[in-house]
Amino acid sequence: MIDKIYQEEFAEKVINSPNTVVVDFFADWCGPCKMLSPVLEKLDSMNPDVDFYKVNIDENPSLADEFEVRSIPNVVIFKNGQAADRSIGFVSEQQLQEIINRNR
Template sequence: MATTDITEADFEKTLTDHEIVLVDFWADWCGPCKRFAPVYEEVSGRHEDVVFAKVDTEAERGLAAAANITSIPTLMAFRDKVLVYAQPGAVNATQLEELVTAVKGLDMDDVREQVAKARNEG
């Protein structure tokens, strides 16, 4: 599956309609973002079951602010609408493949339990 651009208007629907969504927050002026883009595109082609979304932080300032993006590129991974990974900085193809594999392998019952526990403690 190729990468897809998403906006604030369709962000929630994208998360709701798909089990696994990776989101690359980027900007056109960002050198590391431009170097990461072909890696993101390449890996997306190997995972038809995962949405590889891109958010242009310049065009989608509200969404970037809501996601607390302070550095780009930032990569986020959602599974069943739960944020399971968020990290600034570009990764290489091997690291991105490992991330996708890790997200696919998550025990979501355990993740939801951990999220609930963290909320109760916070």
């Protein structure tokens, strides 16, 4: 299961990580977010060198603002502490894997 993280630990787990990090900005009420969740879980198990986290935008609105999350699901790929790429809306496992691969 992908861990949910909060504002207090975001810098430590995402910005300061030496690994590529995938962050799923989501909300509990979002249907497409629920559909994307098993896709991300599968990708997490397929990519042991990549860290995966979830951020609930209702619980962390300042993080959503900081990373300009205007639509969800919004998957942001971080590399070397910077937002390097993103995917908005529901996308396939293959599409997300391609985004991850180009940001390793």
